[in-house]
Amino acid sequence: MTTRLSDKYLDLNSVKELPDSHAWESLDHDLPLDGACKLESVPIIDLNHKNAMELIGSACKTWGAFQVVNHNIAKNLLDDIESAGKRLFSLPMQQKLKAARSPDGLSGYGVARISSFFPKLMWSEGFTIFGSPLEHARRLWPEDYHRFCYTIQDYENEMNKLAERLMWLILGSLNITKEDINWAGSKGDQFQSGSSAVLQLNCYPACPDPDRAMGLAAHTDSTILTILHQSNTSGLQVFRQDYGWIRVPPQPGALVINVGDLLHILSNGCYPSVLHRAVVHRTQHRLSIAYLYGPPSSVKIFPIPKLVDNFHPPLYRAITWSEYLGTKAKHFDKALRLVLVRAPRSEFLGAK
Numbered sequence: 001m002t003t004r005l006s007d008k009y010l011d012l013n014s015v016k017e018l019p020d021s022h023a024w025e026s027l028d029h030d031l032p033l034d035g036a037c038k039l040e041s042v043p044i045i046d047l048n049h050k051n052a053m054e055l056i057g058s059a060c061k062t063w064g065a066f067q068v069v070n071h072n073i074a075k076n077l078l079d080d081i082e083s084a085g086k087r088l089f090s091l092p093m094q095q096k097l098k099a100a101r102s103p104d105g106l107s108g109y110g111v112a113r114i115s116s117f118f119p120k121l122m123w124s125e126g127f128t129i130f131g132s133p134l135e136h137a138r139r140l141w142p143e144d145y146h147r148f149c150y151t152i153q154d155y156e157n158e159m160n161k162l163a164e165r166l167m168w169l170i171l172g173s174l175n176i177t178k179e180d181i182n183w184a185g186s187k188g189d190q191f192q193s194g195s196s197a198v199l200q201l202n203c204y205p206a207c208p209d210p211d212r213a214m215g216l217a218a219h220t221d222s223t224i225l226t227i228l229h230q231s232n233t234s235g236l237q238v239f240r241q242d243y244g245w246i247r248v249p250p251q252p253g254a255l256v257i258n259v260g261d262l263l264h265i266l267s268n269g270c271y272p273s274v275l276h277r278a279v280v281h282r283t284q285h286r287l288s289i290a291y292l293y294g295p296p297s298s299v300k301i302f303p304i305p306k307l308v309d310n311f312h313p314p315l316y317r318a319i320t321w322s323e324y325l326g327t328k329a330k331h332f333d334k335a336l337r338l339v340l341v342r343a344p345r346s347e348f349l350g351a352k
Contacts (some may be wrong), residue, residue, distance in 0.1 A: 008111055008115075009100075011093045016208060017208055017209070018208050022120060022121045024120050024212055041247060042066050043058075043063065043066045044066070044251060047072075053172045056173055060170060060259050063238065064259040064274030065238050065274045068166070072162070073255065077154060077155060077158060080155070084148050084201075085201045089287070098139040108128060111124070114219050114332065117217075123214060125203050126202045128201075129201075133148065133149055152199065166257060170271070174307065176307075180306045196295065197291060197293050197294065200290040201288075203286075203287055204235060204280050204281075206280075206282060206285055207282060210281055214279070216277055217277055219276070220260065220264075221258055221260040222260060222292075223261070223292045224260050225263055226293065227290070228258065230250050233286040233287075235279050235288075236278055236288070238258075239277075248276075259273050262295065262301050262321065265301050265336075268312060268315050269316075295320075299321075301321065302314065302318035302319070303316055316340060317339055
């Protein structure tokens with residue numbers, strides 16, 4: 001399918017009928033398998049609970065996702081970042097395009113980066129922040145960009161603290177300590193202080209035909225972990241092999257945590273990255289803010305040696321986050337398989 005520029009940057013808020021460019025052939029928004037409706041959604045874990053580490057380990061292994069409360073992120077900060085997102089996405093399309101992401105760039109306004117792997121466009125728009133948002137914020141609000149930048153900075157600072165706390169809880173559930181982490185000559189505290197992150201703001205406008213539209217197609221995150229704040233409108237779904245798609249409804253004050261591909265590699269497959277997607281609604285808008293937490297760009301990620309023995313050989317070869325992102329950008333859902341120690345590379349010759 002050839003996508004016209006006018007389709008790619010369609011003002012979704014003004015569309016009265018679903019265009020062919022966004023009409024998916026068949027969607028299964030409902031839970032597809034018998035018994036799935038009886039299955040509760042991902043666990044909600046109190047980080048102050050005495051068994052939080054064990055509960056997180058169980059959730060990572062079973063679900064690949066969970067929600068957390070008592071995470072020490074102030075409600076007013078969550079309100080502020082949500083207001084900043086609404087302010088951004090409510091701008092006229094021509095104004096938003098002044099901050100459009102360049103074809104080879106990471107930051108800026110645009111459609112989902114995974115769009116090229118699907119025949120139809122998704123009913124969403126996004127804004128990616130890697131590093132300082134100052135340059136793009138000046139284009140969006142020439143006279144009043146400071147407020148947005150301050151909110152982003154405050155949010156990223158608090159998210160980084162939470163991501164580091166969660167990281168060590170997750171690794172602790174695998175009986176891994178800082179002394180066990182020695183990647184590229186770096187101990188755990190050095191790894192932690194040099195972490196990288198991307199902030200992704202997503203908007204899912206009300207859709208005239210939600211049964212034939214997709215907000216964000218199924219994918220896994222190319223991260224160690226992702227922290228997601230979602231507005232009060234539901235839309236997130238995660239996939240469980242024996243149950244199908246399970247909704248993850250917003251909970252007051254809770255944040256969603258997703259296991260990413262790099263944690264999948266670090267844990268030698270013990271904690272699988274979670275397949276997830278977003279669906280849309282006929283009358284309700286939805287906003288989400290994802291904090292994508294990863295390692296320093298130069299650090300090679302591979303199964304933690306403590307998790308490897310004669311009975312559990314290393315499944316994945318060493319790879320940096322930037323190298324993995326390049327693999328994911330080219331091969332999408334085949335990327336993790338290509339990092340296998342005995343990756344069937346011939347199978348993907350000529351793959352996109």
